[in-house]
Amino acid sequence: MNTLVVEEFADRVVVTLDRAKQRNAINTEMISELHEVCALIEHNPKLLLLTGQGDHFAGGADINELRARTREDALRGINRNLFDRIAALPLPTVAAICGYALGGGAELSYACDIRIASPNVLFGNPEPGLGIMAAAGASYRLPTLVGVSVAKQVLLGGRTLDADAALRSGLVVEIAEDPLAAAHALLDRVAKQAPLALKLTKKILDAPGSHPWADDIAQAVLFETDDKQRRMTAFLEKKK
Template sequence: MSGLRVEERPDRLVVTLDRPEKRNAIDADLVAELHAVCAELEARPRLLLLTGGTEGIFAGGADIGQLRERGRLDALAAINSAVFARVRALPMPTVAAVDGPALGGGAELAYACDLRVCTARAVFGQPEVRLGILAGAGATHRLPALVGEALAKELLFTGRRVDAAEALRIGLVNRVVDDPAELLPTAHGLLDEMAKGSALALRLTKLAVDAPPAAHPHLDLVSQAVLFEDEEKRRRMTDFLERRRDR
């Protein structure tokens, strides 16, 4: 891959946006590579850490040169929104590690992940209306779900940028680290905590949380029925009871 660096670990993929000369702008080639990563994680579900590295840039948005030339049929093709939706629907949890600006499509890619960790110099923003378009790759529905409708509308209508401190306060990110060198260890630490749980329980929990309200409680009941018959559940509960008995 030319726009991504992919590191395989036993329980996760670490995917780094790697177009520093273009500020990690999201172009058609990068979209195709993200689709390939999604296909791999759909076929063999694992955790995902998505980052721009610790060089002071996550993603400066869509490639404006390409975006300027797109017409209505390109918009209807959902070029960026389709791959971000695929990231959102991955079977196992995902964490975005953000250093520096995450703007436009870059912010929408971060919103598509389940959790976000950022450095103190991170900035989020949706400048699309100032370019004559809307934030059409997920921000119009994911941002309200994260920060509430009124604040999301303010950010989408004005293009105002949100710094790391505000992002933490409004619930846009889960953690902020002062030292960029701590960004990836912090993100991996979150994934390490997840990896201590049952992979199937984790997968079904994500499915339940992301399901529409009408799916509850039926989805919860069916998921729990599956887990109650899983040998991993029996093993984990037996271990728990034995540890408590030996205290």
């Protein structure tokens, strides 16, 4: 791939945005290659770790391309469809973020389930200053992640969130000097969990509204799995 470095391991796929000279700005080629990664993970579900090459996660979308986009391009939802696809991946996704996560880069990070940040991280959505809006998921993901008030401060008031503000608001789970190593450590813990339990939990968490019957049905499925029997037996024997 030309814009990504993709490493596939037994339990996870590590994807590094690889346009460091452009602060990993998200262009059409990167979007296409990220769709290829999604197809890979959808076919063979694994955990996803997303990070950026160099000093930044992603400084935004490619402005040269954005300037040339038309009404028809906007209606195709080019970035939004990709980020929605990433958000819908079957197993947990983690973003390890250094430096800038701005514009489309911020929205890409919002699409991940969990974010770990470096001390110098900066989240923001400056799109209105360029005459457009953050239309790749920020309007419905960011309020869920940080609350409506903080989301409005970012999306309407031009506020940026540094590491401490991102941690206080719940946007990131941890500030780490080496966010990539911390993300791997988190995924090491996640990888020990039952894959089907993770898939169903994520599916239900992401479903809108209250869904007690869905919880019951998912639990009924899990109660009948060999994995549940094996794990609970091992727990009880260890306890003895």
